[in-house]
Amino acid sequence: MEHSKTLGDFNRYSELKYGYETELIRILYYELPENYYEKYASYEYPKLCTILEGRKEVKINETEHFEYDSQEIILLPPQSSVEMRIKEHTKALVFELSDQLMERLRNVVEEEFQVPESSPTHAVVRCELNEKANSLTASMERIKQYMAHPAERKNFLIDLGAQEMAYHLLQMQVLEQNLLTNHRHPVFRAIRDIQEQLPGIRHVKDLADNYNMSHANFTNQFKKITGLTP
Known part of the structure; x- marks a missing residue:
């Protein structure tokens, strides 16, 4: 990627100077040396943090404390405080998404999932880069590829x-x-039941019967929401 820098601090000027910005997203690339420590804030936008090489130890909002590497992504809500320790040389790619974009699409997703309108979540989201995250991973890879396109269409x-x-x-x-x-939507109830009762579930039809749904309708709704079959 063309914008790289080992940051001496995480002030906003440095982030924007060594990143790439469009109307809807900021893309920030960091090279962080071993034994590096920093405290910073996620500012006004949701922040998707990915690791290209190495690993990070983070403490978020004085409550959540964990390590993650290139096999996991972290979504920080706006105005999060982060304490970060780097034990080995680490390369990180961060995507800041416009809050207006997130709010607009939130309505689309909630309508698609047929769930009640909710306020934006302030929880940290952690996701392993596995089959469940294939679509998200593919979109991140496309954005990386677009960075190499000519300026007029980039x-x-x-x-x-x-x-x-x-x-x-x-x-x-x-x-x-x-x-x-x-606690009412059959798919979310089913996911909880699968997690809690998996050894006792003999067939998907048994789950569908629990929620007074046909096997086909239950399977279609489950895949629409989760991207996976039951």
């Missing part, structure tokens, strides 16, 4: 990728939020 393509990325992130957020709070 911004247009990157903004298309940003909308796709935001859509998949919101799917993850709405799914996580409703798993905790939605």
Whole structure:
């Protein structure tokens, strides 16, 4: 990527000077040396943090403390405080998504999932880069490729990728939020039941019967929301 720098601090000037910005997204690239320590804030935009090489130890909002590497992504809500320790040389790529874009697409995702309108979540979202995240991973890779396009069409393509990325992130957020709070929707009830009762479930039809749904209708709704079959 063309904008690289080992940051001596995380002030906003440095971030924007050594990043790439369009109307809908900011793309920030960091090279962080071993034994590096910093405290910073996520500012006004949701911040998707990915690691290209190495790993980070982070403490977020004085409550969540964990390590992650290139096999996991982190979505920070706006105005998060982060304490970060780097034990080995680490390369990181961060995507800041417009809050207006996220709010606009949130309505689309909630209508698609047929869930009640909710306020934006302020929880940290962690996601392993596995089959469930294939769509999100693909959109991130496309944005990286768009960075190499000629200037006259680069911004247009990157903004298309940003909308796709935001859509998949919101799917993850709405799914996580409703798993905790939605006790009526059959798919969210089913996911909880699968997690709690998996050894006792003999067939998907048994689940569908629990929610007074046909096997086909239940399977279609489950795949529409999660991207996976039951």
